[in-house]
Amino acid sequence: MGTKITFNQLRRIKDSLPEGATRTIAEHLNLDVETVRNYFGGAHYDRGECIGIHIEQGPDGGIVELDDTTILEMAEDILAGKIKVPADL
Numbered sequence: 001m002g003t004k005i006t007f008n009q010l011r012r013i014k015d016s017l018p019e020g021a022t023r024t025i026a027e028h029l030n031l032d033v034e035t036v037r038n039y040f041g042g043a044h045y046d047r048g049e050c051i052g053i054h055i056e057q058g059p060d061g062g063i064v065e066l067d068d069t070t071i072l073e074m075a076e077d078i079l080a081g082k083i084k085v086p087a088d089l
Contacts, residue, residue: 002054003069007041007061013075014040020085025074028083039071 014022022040026033034042039053041064054065066072077083 002065002067003072005064005066005072006059007055007064009060010064010072011041011061013072013079016079017075018078018085020087021075021078024078024083024085025071028074029070036071040075 022036023033025031026036029036041055053067056063056065074083078085
């Protein structure tokens with residue numbers, strides 16, 4: 001069973017990340033940066049994949065079910081200062 005979060009909560013986390021965080025997550029997980037952006041609600045499927053995110057219509061932007069929370073956990077670790085984002089990204 002996955003983790004549920006509202007779409008707007010997921011976007012707030014993404015929008016709170018410092019510059020370069022998406023690239024840092026992608027590099028740590030050996031993913032395309034567009035795949036990480038798609039995880040946070042992007043729609044660049046021609047350049048990245050959709051991995052483990054299912055969106056249902058509803059309040060607060062809808063409900064998102066995440067099959068794998070690794071990207072979300074890394075984002076939260078960046079926001080908590082546990083993972084540093086290089087300044088040159």
